[in-house]
Structures are given as structure tokens and as C-alpha cells.
Amino acid sequence: MRPKPLSGFPEFLPNGRIVEQAVLDSLRQTFELHGFASVETRAVETMDALTRKGDITKEVYVVRRLHADPAGAASGDDLGLHFDLTVPFARYVQENAGHLAFPFRRYQIQKVWRGERPQEGRYREFCQADIDIVGENTLAAHHDIEVAVVMLEALERLHTEFGLPPVVMHVNNRKLAEGFYRGLGVEDHMAVLQRVDKLDKIGPDAVRALLVDELGMSGEAADKCLALATIQSADTSFVERVRALGVEHPLLEEGLVSLAEVVTAAAAAVPGRLVADLKIARGLDYYTGTVYETEMAGFESLGSICSGGRYDALATDGKRTWPGVGISVGVTRILAPLIARGQLVASRSVPTCVLVAVDAEETRGAALGVAAQLRARGIPTEVAPKADKFGKQIRYADRRGIPYVWFSDGSVKDIRSGEQVAADPTIWTPPAADLLPGVGRQA
Amino acid sequence: MRPKPLSGFPEFLPNGRIVEQAVLDSLRQTFELHGFASVETRAVETMDALTRKGDITKEVYVVRRLHADPAGAASGDDLGLHFDLTVPFARYVQENAGHLAFPFRRYQIQKVWRGERPQEGRYREFCQADIDIVGENTLAAHHDIEVAVVMLEALERLHTEFGLPPVVMHVNNRKLAEGFYRGLGVEDHMAVLQRVDKLDKIGPDAVRALLVDELGMSGEAADKCLALATIQSADTSFVERVRALGVEHPLLEEGLVSLAEVVTAAAAAVPGRLVADLKIARGLDYYTGTVYETEMAGFESLGSICSGGRYDALATDGKRTWPGVGISVGVTRILAPLIARGQLVASRSVPTCVLVAVDAEETRGAALGVAAQLRARGIPTEVAPKADKFGKQIRYADRRGIPYVWFSDGSVKDIRSGEQVAADPTIWTPPAADLLPGVGRQA
Numbered sequence: 013m014r015p016k017p018l019s020g021f022p023e024f025l026p027n028g029r030i031v032e033q034a035v036l037d038s039l040r041q042t043f044e045l046h047g048f049a050s051v052e053t054r055a056v057e058t059m060d061a062l063t064r065k066g067d068i069t070k071e072v073y074v075v076r077r078l079h080a081d082p083a084g085a086a087s088g089d090d091l092g093l094h095f096d097l098t099v100p101f102a103r104y105v106q107e108n109a110g111h112l113a114f115p116f117r118r119y120q121i122q123k124v125w126r127g128e129r130p131q132e133g134r135y136r137e138f139c140q141a142d143i144d145i146v147g148e149n150t151l152a153a154h155h156d157i158e159v160a161v162v163m164l165e166a167l168e169r170l171h172t173e174f175g176l177p178p179v180v181m182h183v184n185n186r187k188l189a190e191g192f193y194r195g196l197g198v199e200d201h202m203a204v205l206q207r208v209d210k211l212d213k214i215g216p217d218a219v220r221a222l223l224v225d226e227l228g229m230s231g232e233a234a235d236k237c238l239a240l241a242t243i244q245s246a247d248t249s250f251v252e253r254v255r256a257l258g259v260e261h262p263l264l265e266e267g268l269v270s271l272a273e274v275v276t277a278a279a280a281a282v283p284g285r286l287v288a289d290l291k292i293a294r295g296l297d298y299y300t301g302t303v304y305e306t307e308m309a310g311f312e313s314l315g316s317i318c319s320g321g322r323y324d325a326l327a328t329d330g331k332r333t334w335p336g337v338g339i340s341v342g343v344t345r346i347l348a349p350l351i352a353r354g355q356l357v358a359s360r361s362v363p364t365c366v367l368v369a370v371d372a373e374e375t376r377g378a379a380l381g382v383a384a385q386l387r388a389r390g391i392p393t394e395v396a397p398k399a400d401k402f403g404k405q406i407r408y409a410d411r412r413g414i415p416y417v418w419f420s421d422g423s424v425k426d427i428r429s430g431e432q433v434a435a436d437p438t439i440w441t442p443p444a445a446d447l448l449p450g451v452g453r454q455a
Numbered sequence: 456m457r458p459k460p461l462s463g464f465p466e467f468l469p470n471g472r473i474v475e476q477a478v479l480d481s482l483r484q485t486f487e488l489h490g491f492a493s494v495e496t497r498a499v500e501t502m503d504a505l506t507r508k509g510d511i512t513k514e515v516y517v518v519r520r521l522h523a524d525p526a527g528a529a530s531g532d533d534l535g536l537h538f539d540l541t542v543p544f545a546r547y548v549q550e551n552a553g554h555l556a557f558p559f560r561r562y563q564i565q566k567v568w569r570g571e572r573p574q575e576g577r578y579r580e581f582c583q584a585d586i587d588i589v590g591e592n593t594l595a596a597h598h599d600i601e602v603a604v605v606m607l608e609a610l611e612r613l614h615t616e617f618g619l620p621p622v623v624m625h626v627n628n629r630k631l632a633e634g635f636y637r638g639l640g641v642e643d644h645m646a647v648l649q650r651v652d653k654l655d656k657i658g659p660d661a662v663r664a665l666l667v668d669e670l671g672m673s674g675e676a677a678d679k680c681l682a683l684a685t686i687q688s689a690d691t692s693f694v695e696r697v698r699a700l701g702v703e704h705p706l707l708e709e710g711l712v713s714l715a716e717v718v719t720a721a722a723a724a725v726p727g728r729l730v731a732d733l734k735i736a737r738g739l740d741y742y743t744g745t746v747y748e749t750e751m752a753g754f755e756s757l758g759s760i761c762s763g764g765r766y767d768a769l770a771t772d773g774k775r776t777w778p779g780v781g782i783s784v785g786v787t788r789i790l791a792p793l794i795a796r797g798q799l800v801a802s803r804s805v806p807t808c809v810l811v812a813v814d815a816e817e818t819r820g821a822a823l824g825v826a827a828q829l830r831a832r833g834i835p836t837e838v839a840p841k842a843d844k845f846g847k848q849i850r851y852a853d854r855r856g857i858p859y860v861w862f863s864d865g866s867v868k869d870i871r872s873g874e875q876v877a878a879d880p881t882i883w884t885p886p887a888a889d890l891l892p893g894v895g896r897q898a
Contacts, residue, residue: 014549014550014552014772015504015546015549015550016550017550018497018499018501018534021497021499022497023495023496023497023547024495025551025554025555026492026493026494026555026561029492029493029494029495030492030493032495033493044806044835045806045830045833045834045835045836046830046835046836046837047805047806047807047835047836047837048806049469049472049473049804049805049806050469050472050473050476051469051472052466052467052472052475053466054461054464054465054466054580055498055536055566055568055580056461056464056580058461061458071521072520072521073518073519073520073521074518074519074520074521075516075517075518075536076516076517076519076570077515077516077517077570078514078515078516078517078535078570079570080570091461092521093498093518103458104466106457106458107457107458107459107460108468109457111468112468112469113804113851113854113855115840117805117837118469123498125498127519127520127521127522127523137497137498137499147840152840152841154819154840155840281823281827329457361492361556362490362492362560363487363488363490363491363492364490376597380724384724387488387489390488391488392487392488392489392490393488393489393490394489394490394560397558397590397595397597397598398595408556411556412556
């Protein structure tokens with residue numbers, strides 16, 4: 013009986029896994045080029061740490077030893093699988109603060125788990141890649157620019173190297189919206205923000221009704237909130253459009269300046285990939301300044317594939333506070349649909365570049381010797397598992413996408429072109445493009 | 456309040472994590488050079504799949520949605536975290552057999568979890584690196600040699616490149632022992648094997664007593680079993696020593712030939728790293744031929760750091776059977792003590808090779824430009840987070856181990872030697888040894 017896949021726990025076949033590895037390697041390389049250090053945290057946190065954010069508890073997977081007391085209800089001491097990489101990182105920073113040098117720049121690429129009901133397109137296990145910069149007590153504003161630029165560089169590289177769709181990052185600043193609402197005389201700015209955040213889902217008329225009916229705003233004020241939310245620009249022209257709405261507040265001014273700086277710097281570093289978008293709110297998350305969301309062209313229905321923002325306090329121990337700014341990309345969310353549809357594939361399903369043929373079991377030793385010589389120069393090589401005829405050996409390679417077969421007469425054949433040449437295993441080198449599996453977009 | 460580490464869930468500081476990454480990268484590279492494809496499976500399996508091996512159930516972590524029905528006792532449909540990578544791989548092979556090309560060679564580097572009681576030196580989460588070769592219905596004997604040689608090459612590389620202690624792999628063959636016991640007239644060879652397996656723990660006299668008292672063996676037969684278990688050789692001389700015991704059985708002969716082949720091939724490929732050791736049994740695991748255990752010099756008290764063997768049936772669906780042979784190395788088990796004692800360290804705690812200094816915030820743009828030029832040539836570079844004096848910038852680099860600081864006057868300083876030279880960011884390249892963090896042994 014064949015085991016069935018578990019809904020929400022995607023696994024890749026070897027070809028898809030090579031795609032995933034290439035993408036993860038590329039992300040890692042970009043992050044390290046920018047001096048981000050890797051952190052890997054344990055899979056579990058205490059339920060106390062995981063449930064500090066109120067309503068997220070419903071999505072947590074609780075973890076218990078099989079023979080732990082089964083009667084006890086879940087308590088704060090129990091363990092749960094982490095549902096993001098921010099909660100574990102905040103705990104890691106606080107636990108190890110004495111051993112870290114601040115500002116601390118880290119990337120973290122790991123699985124996260126959410127105890128969702130099984131449902132189309134919902135993952136219960138998926139891979140995220142996060143970058144964050146965390147300061148001790150203070151963190152300069154230019155890091156808000158930096159994390160956006162680093163992540164956009166990383167995503168741009170996935171686009172140019174592997175043909176992933178291009179992305180556009182939408183950026184806003186919570187201070188801008190808060191200042192605007194305060195300038196309109198609103199006290200509870202979060203209440204406005206939460207309603208405006210529903211714009212894409214329920215439309216402007218319904219949001220206007222909520223603002224007027226539930227919050228008692230004037231029609232004119234509600235219209236201004238809606239007008240603010242429609243402003244979007246790839247340059248700093250958004251500033252004038254906001255000012256034209258005639259609302260004034262010091263916090264609004266602060267947000268405008270800060271957002272303009274991000275837009276200007278990003279336009280220089282990664283042209284065309286970042287826009288100011290004044291409707292971005294990031295819902296209930298506790299961001300306090302810049303916020304980021306990202307759409308992938310042609311995959312808008314996935315929602316934001318890469319989000320984040322600035323926290324005034326990623327962590328605090330009463331005495332010290334660690335402000336942070338970070339962005340997280342949903343690697344599985346991007347890759348799983350592309351791989352499942354066969355749109356993103358590896359040129360072969362194995363690392364192997366050369367298969368050394370074996371004519372007869374007595375000559376396996378000679379084949380092993382050739383393989384060792386090739387590997388010594390970094391060429392991934394397998395020896396045929398079974399002595400067999402020419403045609404069978406070619407078929408073995410072909411089924412796996414291995415491009416070259418090495419024969420005992422001292423020749424190597426490119427099985428795609430059929431070209432066969434005499435070669436010396438201490439010298440012969442494949443074309444650079446064949447050394448490792450290639451990864452690319454299929455139309 | 457500072458969060459406390461969870462016992463049994465080791466986490467590394469950034470320096471230790473760089474060590475771990477270097478080791479994992481090296482293992483991956485060796486495995487891929489030999490044509491092993493990466494597989495990554497989900498963290499969870501059904502409890503049914505996890506508990507098929509009887510007595511392992513006590514170590515399983517059960518995973519449940521927080522709001523799942525709390526009354527229900529653990530059932531077969533429940534999920535648990537995998538405690539090794541063999542059970543998930545067997546399930547993956549069976550689930551995807553139609554899409555895999557056999558013999559299928561895979562490596563898998565992932566965390567595993569064991570619901571142990573907290574206890575010194577016991578990990579509840581740790582990283583394993585496995586290689587396996589799996590056939591459909593048949594699998595040639597030479598793969599038993601291959602997985603040993605590949606793993607020994609991988610471990611040898613950790614020794615020569617990073618200074619990890621050298622290892623010796625101890626190999627036996629279950630057929631050899633079974634044939635020997637049958638040749639002595641014993642029916643229940645597993646009963647003998649399980650008792651002889653206690654040799655290191657309880658000593659020869661106690662084992663002899665068990666064989667005689669519990670299994671009713673003659674003193675002479677028991678002595679022969681003990682004599683067999685003491686035989687060890689780095690060459691094929693063990694064959695004659697076994698024959699000198701005067702026991703005969705076709706299965707014994709088969710085991711001797713097979714083990715001699717492994718020893719001969721390994722002595723050629725990785726001299727001095729593999730011995731035939733006829734006491735190796737691998738306890739209750741369901742191996743059916745070659746078995747492997749590995750000791751790390753100076754860390755014998757860790758037990759075997761790398762074990763495995765051959766299964767006649769890694770998986771079966773009634774019609775087809777998938778025999779396999781594989782070895783698993785306990786990465787955390789090796790690294791955690793070395794890193795904790797400061798014996799294995801990275802030359803710096805960040806990937807960064809160059810820090811570009813910032814004299815004044817107005818010149819940050821110029822510093823970013825220099826950094827971009829260096830990164831474009833693959834040099835990991837950070838820009839100073841704060842405009843500051845010369846000395847402070849040096850200190851920032853020094854605290855992280857960053858070897859070079861780039862100044863706005865177009866000079867670069869090696870802060871270890873103090874040497875400072877004029878340099879062009881489009882040309883200057885650090886010595887190869889400085890480009891990435893080095894990893895090595897500290898006396």
C-alpha cells in the first residue's frame with residue numbers, strides 16, 4: 013500500500029529539490045555578501061513564548077513526549093513548533109545578548125510550522141528566509157533602506173539567474189498613516205489602520221462605511237483616509253500628493269521623510285523594484301515604522317511573498333531594548349507552485365555530471381579509478397551500478413539527465429549531442445554550464 | 456528576564472554556526488561529487504509509520520494542533536517528529552517509487568528529534584547526515600563498499616580541512632556471525648548476537664555466562680563466540696583467524712568473502728580508516744548484511760558517531776521490495792562538544808571580509824558605492840552602521856573578526872597586521888584565505 017502525501021506538508025522530488033537548493037544557496041550567498049551571519053534556532057519554543065501574541069495560538073503545533081502525562085492540558089511550559097522565525101530570533105537575541113555584537117545582522121533559513129486545518133494552498137510546514145538587523149537600544153534609520161535593498165537584490169538575482177518572476181516591493185511607514193490620522197483628529201489610529209487594511213478585500217465604499225459608522229469619522233475625513241490609501245509612486249512624488257490632502261502632523265512629516273529616503277535609495281540600488289504604497293498596513297503586526305510587502309509578477313494571488321517591517325522593540329528585558337528591522341521571504345510559497353507546474357526545473361535530477369560505464373564487473377576497479385580522477389578535480393561522477401551494454405549505460409544516464417558517459421576505451425560521450433571524443437580523466441573538463449545542474453524557467 | 460536554554464536543544468552562537476555550516480557544506484560537496492541527490496522530507500510522519508519498530512515509541516515527540524480534540528489519546532493518524540532519517544526516507548521511496556530512478560542514491564541532512572528525558576549529553580534535537588543507496592528488488596554488493604568509502608572520504612576531508620579528529624570505521628557482516636552461530640548448531644542466532652553485543656558493557660565473563668545459562672550453549676561453543684568477537688584486523692587477515700576457529704557454514708563463508716571485499720577496497724581508497732571488527736552487531740536494528748560503526752579518535756566515549764548497514768528491505772509494498780545500504784553521521788554529536796569546548800572555531804563570527812568605514816553620514820552614499828563594487832566581485836562587505844572616528848571603526852571590525860577596514864581616502868587596512876595600502880575597489884582582492892571565514896582546530 014502506497015503511503016499518501018500529508019496535506020499541507022509539501023515535499024519535492026529530487027529535481028524540485030535541486031531547484032530549491034539552488035534558490036536557497038543563492039539567497040544565502042546574497043545575504044552573506046552583505047555581512048549577514050547565519051543563525052539557526054531549535055524548532056521548538058515554549059508555549060509561553062509562542063502565545064505572547066494573543067490570537068496566533070490557534071495555529072501552533074504543540075509538541076509532547078509520547079509518554080508525557082497525557083492528562084495535563086497545554087501549559088506555558090509545554091513546547092510548540094515555531095510558526096515564524098521572528099519569535100525564536102527575539103528569544104535568541106535576549107538569551108545570548110552578552111555574546112552578540114550589536115548592531116547584529118543575521119539571516120535565518122528554516123522550516124516553520126502552522127497548525128492550520130488542511131486547506132488548498134495552505135502550508136502546514138514551509139521554508140522561510142529572514143534577514144534582520146537588531147540594535148541594542150538604538151538602530152539607525154538607514155537599516156530600513158538596507159534590508160529592503162538586500163532582499164530586493166536577492167530576489168532580483170533569483171529572477172536573472174533562474175528566471176523566477178520579477179517582484180515589486182510595496183513600502184509604507186506606520187508613522188505616516190498614524191500622523192495623518194492624528195492630523196485628522198483621530199485618537200485610535202490603529203482602529204483606522206485595521207479598517208483601511210481591508211481595502212483590497214471589501215472595496216472603498218465598505219471601508220468608508222466602516223470608518224463613518226463604527227468610528228464616527230466625518231465623511232470628509234473618511235474620504236481623505238481613502239485618498240491616502242490610493243497613493244502609490246515609484247519615486248518621491250507621493251510626498252506632494254499627500255501634502256495636497258492638506259493634513260498636517262509632525263509624525264506624518266517624519267513618516268514622509270523616512271519613506272522618501274527608502275524610495276530614493278532603492279530606486280538607485282534596484283531600479284523599478286520598489287514603490288511607496290500608502291495602503292500597506294501589515295494588519296495586526298506590531299510594526300512601528302517602515303513596513304514592507306512584495307508581489308511576484310503573475311502570482312499576485314499568492315499575496316505578499318516577502319514581508320516585514322521595523323519594530324521599536326523586537327525584544328526587551330526591562331533594562332535593555334533591542335529594536336529591529338527585518339524582512340522574510342516565503343521560499344516554499346514561491347517555489348512550490350512553480351515546481352509543481354513544471355515551470356521551474358533543474359537540467360538533471362542528480363548532481364552527477366559524468367557516468368563512468370562498466371563493461372564487465374572485473375573492470376569495475378578501473379572505472380572507479382577514472383571516477384576518482386574526475387572527482388579530484390571537482391567533477392561529480394558516478395560509476396555504473398551494473399556491468400552492461402553500451403545502450404543500457406546510455407539509458408541509465410539519460411533517465412537521470414547525466415550529460416556525459418565515460419567509456420573504458422578512454423572516450424567520453426555527450427549523450428545529448430552524440431558527440432564522442434577521446435579524453436584523459438586527469439585533464440578533461442566539462443563545459444562550465446554542465447558541471448552542476450542548471451536551474452531555469454520552462455515556458 | 457533572560458530566557459534559559461532548553462536542555463537537549465543545542466543552539467550555536469554565530470561563530471559556532473559558521474563552523475557547522477562549513478562542515479555541512481563539506482559533507483554535501485563530498486556526497487554530491489559521488490552523485491548522491493539531496494532529499495528533504497517533512498519533519499513529521501504518522502505515528503503509525505514511526506511506531507512500526509516497537510520499542511522506539513518511547514522516544515517520539517507527538518505533534519498536535521493546539522485546538523485539536525485534547526481528549527483523544529495518540530492514535531496511528533496522529534503525527535510525530537521523525538527520530539531518524541531512515542523511516543522518512545523509506546516512506547518517501549515507497550510514496551514516490553514511480554518517479555525515482557533505481558538504484559537511487561540520496562543524501563539527507565536534517566534535524567531529527569527524540570523525546571528523551573533531559574539528561575547530560577542527550578540531545579532531543581540534533582542534526583544527522585545520511586547517505587543511502589536503494590535498489591528496486593535487487594542491489595549489488597559493491598554498494599556496501601561504496602557507502603563506506605564515500606562516508607570515510609567525507610570524514611577524512613573534515614579531518615584534513617578543518618582539523619576534526621580522525622576516525623576509524625568498524626565493519627562487520629551479520630551473515631558472518633549468523634553463519635558462525637549456525638555452524639555451532641545454534642538456532643536462534645539473534646539471541647546470541649544480542650548477548651555478544653553487550654561485550655563492551657559487561658565484559659567477556661558475563662557474556663559467556665549469559666550464553667551458557669540463558670541459551671544453554673556449551674562452554675566450548677560460548678568460548679568460540681567470544682573468540683570470534685575479539686577478532687579485528689585492518690586487512691583481510693581476519694579471514695584466516697576465523698577459519699582457525701574450525702566452524703563451517705555456507706553463510707559464514709558468504710559473510711567472510713563479503714567483508715574481505717569491503718576491507719580490501721577501503722584499504723585502497725581510504726588507507727587506515729576501516730577495520731574488520733567481528734564484535735560489531737548494531738543491536739536490535741534490522742540489518743541483514745554489512746554493518747558499520749565509527750569511532751572518532753579521542754572521543755571514543757561518544758560511542759559510534761557514524762553508523763549504518765544493509766537492509767534486505769528498506770521498504771516493501773508486497774509486490775516490490777527496496778533493499779538498501781546506508782550510513783548516517785551524527786553531525787551535532789560530533790560538533791557540539793568540539794564547539795562548546797572552543798576546540799573548533801571560525802576565524803570570524805560574520806561572513807564579512809571588509810568593513811567600509813563612514814566618516815560622516817553625508818558620505819554614506821560613497822561608502823555604499825565602494826561596498827557594492829567589492830560585493831560585485833564576491834567579497835562579503837558591510838558598511839559601518841555609524842559615522843565614527845577611525846578607532847571606533849577598527850573596534851567594530853575587531854569585535855567581529857572582520858580582517859579589513861576600507862577608508863574613504865581610498866586605502867584598505869589589514870587590522871591584524873596594521874598594514875594599510877592604497878587600493879581601488881574595482882580591483883583590490885583579499886588573499887584567498889581571508890575571503891571567507893576559516894574554520895580550524897584550536898589546541
